[in-house]
Amino acid sequence: MIYIGLTGWGDHDTLYTEDLKPRDKLAEYSSHFPVVELDASFYAIQPVRNTLKWVKDTPEKFRFVVKAYQGMTGHERNEIPFENKEIMFQAFKDSLKPFQEADKLAMVLFQFPPWFECNRENVNYLRYCKKMMDDLPIALEFRNQSWYCEKFRESTISFMKQNGWIHSVADEPQAGEGSIPIVPVVTNSSMTLIRMHGRNVHGWTKPKNADTNWREVRYLYKYNREELLEWKERVLELSKDSKDIIVLFNNNSGGDAAGNAKEFQQILGIEYEGLAPKQLGLF
Structure with a gap:
C-alpha cells in the first residue's frame, strides 16, 4: 500500500477554512490524508495527554510517522534535560504508547544532522539507537553524503538491512556534503519512507542564523509534473520489494506540499478509504 501525506498538519492553509481553530486542524487534515509526520516530538518529548488527543482526533486507519527527539539524534548539542541517555530514550518510548495501543504508529524517524558523518563512532551509535528502541519500527535518514559515497554506499545499505532499519529515501537539493543523493533502495x-524536501539549493544552503526566516526559503519549492512522474516510477519499483510505502511532502515554505501530495495521489490513481469526514461549509 502507498500512503501519501505531509510533514506536520498545522501550516497547510489550503486544506483549512480561515476560521478553523488550531486544535481542530489534525481532525480536518485526516479527512485529506491517511498519514502525517509528527514534528513536535523532535523539539520536545510529548506528554501523553497530547498523544492521546492526536489519537482521538484521527480515524482508525490513520498512521503517524513520529520524528525522534533531537537529543536522540545529536541535533541538540547543549546539555539534554535528562539524567542520562537511557532515561531520555525511555521517556520518548513512553510517549509513543498511545500510538502503539491504537495501532497508529507507522514508525519513528531518526533523521541525523549534516555533521553526522560515516565513521565507526556513529555506526556504533546507530547500533545503540536500534537496541534502545527495542522492536519498534524505526527509519533512518542521513543528511551527510559520506554515507552514500562510493566507498561506503553498499556498506551503509547492507548495515541498514542487517539491522532492520527502514530506509528514509530523501529527495532534496544536491548541495554538497550536507545533502544526500536519491537512493531508491528498500532495506x-x-x-x-520517502520524504520530499524540494530542490531549492539556495534555500537549503542558507545559514540558519542568517536571519529569522530561513524556514521560509529552505523548503520553498513546487514539484512539477515531470518530477512527480519520475517519482511515480521509483515508487512503483520500490513497491515490488516493500509491503508499504509512505511518501511525505515537506516542501511547504510556499504552501506547495498539500497540492503536490494531492497531485501525486492523482498520478498514482489512489483513492483512500477510511478518512475522516470533511468539514461541511455553509453551502
Missing part, C-alpha cells in the same frame, strides 16, 4: 521489506 526493510515491511516499509519504506
Whole structure:
C-alpha cells in the first residue's frame, strides 16, 4: 500500500477554512490524508495527554510517522534535560504508547544532522539507537553524503538491512556534503519512507542564523509534473520489494506540499478509504 501525506498538519492553509481553530486542524487534515509526520516530538518529548488527543482526533486507519527527539539524534548539542541517555530514550518510548495501543504508529524517524558523518563512532551509535528502541519500527535518514559515497554506499545499505532499519529515501537539493543523493533502495521489506524536501539549493544552503526566516526559503519549492512522474516510477519499483510505502511532502515554505501530495495521489490513481469526514461549509 502507498500512503501519501505531509510533514506536520498545522501550516497547510489550503486544506483549512480561515476560521478553523488550531486544535481542530489534525481532525480536518485526516479527512485529506491517511498519514502525517509528527514534528513536535523532535523539539520536545510529548506528554501523553497530547498523544492521546492526536489519537482521538484521527480515524482508525490513520498512521503517524513520529520524528525522534533531537537529543536522540545529536541535533541538540547543549546539555539534554535528562539524567542520562537511557532515561531520555525511555521517556520518548513512553510517549509513543498511545500510538502503539491504537495501532497508529507507522514508525519513528531518526533523521541525523549534516555533521553526522560515516565513521565507526556513529555506526556504533546507530547500533545503540536500534537496541534502545527495542522492536519498534524505526527509519533512518542521513543528511551527510559520506554515507552514500562510493566507498561506503553498499556498506551503509547492507548495515541498514542487517539491522532492520527502514530506509528514509530523501529527495532534496544536491548541495554538497550536507545533502544526500536519491537512493531508491528498500532495506526493510515491511516499509519504506520517502520524504520530499524540494530542490531549492539556495534555500537549503542558507545559514540558519542568517536571519529569522530561513524556514521560509529552505523548503520553498513546487514539484512539477515531470518530477512527480519520475517519482511515480521509483515508487512503483520500490513497491515490488516493500509491503508499504509512505511518501511525505515537506516542501511547504510556499504552501506547495498539500497540492503536490494531492497531485501525486492523482498520478498514482489512489483513492483512500477510511478518512475522516470533511468539514461541511455553509453551502
